[in-house]
Amino acid sequence: MPLRETEAIVLRTYRLAEADKIASLFTRQMGRLRAVATGARRTKSRYGAALEPLSHVRVLIFEREHRDLLRMNSAELIESFFDMQKDYRIQLAAQYVAEVAERMIPEREVNERLFRLFLAVLRSLKHSGEVNRPLLYFDYWLLRLAGFLPDFEHCQNCGRALGDEGGYYGPGSEGLNCETCRTGVIGQSISSQVIAALRAGCQKPLERWISEEMAPPGCREARRFLEELIETHAERKLVTRAMMEEAV
Numbered sequence: 001m002p003l004r005e006t007e008a009i010v011l012r013t014y015r016l017a018e019a020d021k022i023a024s025l026f027t028r029q030m031g032r033l034r035a036v037a038t039g040a041r042r043t044k045s046r047y048g049a050a051l052e053p054l055s056h057v058r059v060l061i062f063e064r065e066h067r068d069l070l071r072m073n074s075a076e077l078i079e080s081f082f083d084m085q086k087d088y089r090i091q092l093a094a095q096y097v098a099e100v101a102e103r104m105i106p107e108r109e110v111n112e113r114l115f116r117l118f119l120a121v122l123r124s125l126k127h128s129g130e131v132n133r134p135l136l137y138f139d140y141w142l143l144r145l146a147g148f149l150p151d152f153e154h155c156q157n158c159g160r161a162l163g164d165e166g167g168y169y170g171p172g173s174e175g176l177n178c179e180t181c182r183t184g185v186i187g188q189s190i191s192s193q194v195i196a197a198l199r200a201g202c203q204k205p206l207e208r209w210i211s212e213e214m215a216p217p218g219c220r221e222a223r224r225f226l227e228e229l230i231e232t233h234a235e236r237k238l239v240t241r242a243m244m245e246e247a248v
C-alpha cells in the first residue's frame with residue numbers, strides 16, 4: 001500500500017475512539033480528504049500542534065485499498081495559524097473558510113490554485129488583521145475557480161444590463177436581479193461601484209492589494225453578497241456565516 005507525502009491545511013478534527021482523531025484535510029497533492037490520526041488525542045501525541053485548526057502541515061498518508069478512511073502516519077507543522085485566532089473576528093473568519101472548504105471542495109480532487117488561494121487568505125488574515133478583504137478575496141476566487149462566478153453586469157432573470165443602479169439579491173440567488181425582476185424574497189441591493197471595486201481588487205495578488213491600498217468602501221457589503229452566492233451553492237446554511245453576521 002502506498003504511503004504518500006503531501007502538504008495540507010487542517011480544516012478541522014474530530015474525536016474517534018478514546019485516543020484517536022479524524023482530521024479533515026485539504027491537501028495539495030491529493031485534494032480534500034479525511035484521515036485517521038491514531039493516538040492524536042493522547043497528551044503526549046507525536047502530532048503535537050500540527051493538528052490545530054488551519055495549521056499548514058506536511059503529512060504522510062497511508063492509502064488503504066477498499067477503505068474510505070485513510071490513515072495519517074505523521075504530521076509536521078509548516079506554519080501555524082493558531083495564535084491569530086485569539087482575535088474572535090479572525091477566528092470566525094478562519095472557521096468560515098474551513099466550513100466553506102468542507103462544503104464546496106469536492107473530495108479527492110487536486111486543485112493547486114485553490115490550495116495557494118487558501119494559504120494566501122490565511123496569511124493575510126494572520127498578518128493584516130483585516131477580515132473583509134481576505135474573505136472577499138476567498139469567496140470571489142472560490143466561486144470563480146468552481147465556475148460559479150455570475151455575470152455581474154446583467155440581470156440573471158431577464159438578461160437586461162444592470163447599469164449604474166446595480167442589482168438585487170437574496171437567499172438562493174446565483175447572481176443579481178434588476179429592479180423589475182426583484183421579487184419579494186430578493187431584498188439586498190449592491191451598487192455597480194461596489195462590484196467594480198471588488199472585481200478590480202480581486203484581480204491583484206491579495207498581499208499587494210492589502211499592503212498597497214486602503215480598503216475601498218463597500219467591502220463588507222460586497223462580502224455579504226458573495227457569501228450569499230456561496231451559501232446558495234453550498235446548498236445549506238453555513239453555521240459560521242450566521243455567527244459572522246453580528247461580529248464581523
Ligand SMILES: [Zn+2]
Pocket residue numbers: 155156157158159160177178179180181
Ligand atoms: Zn431582470
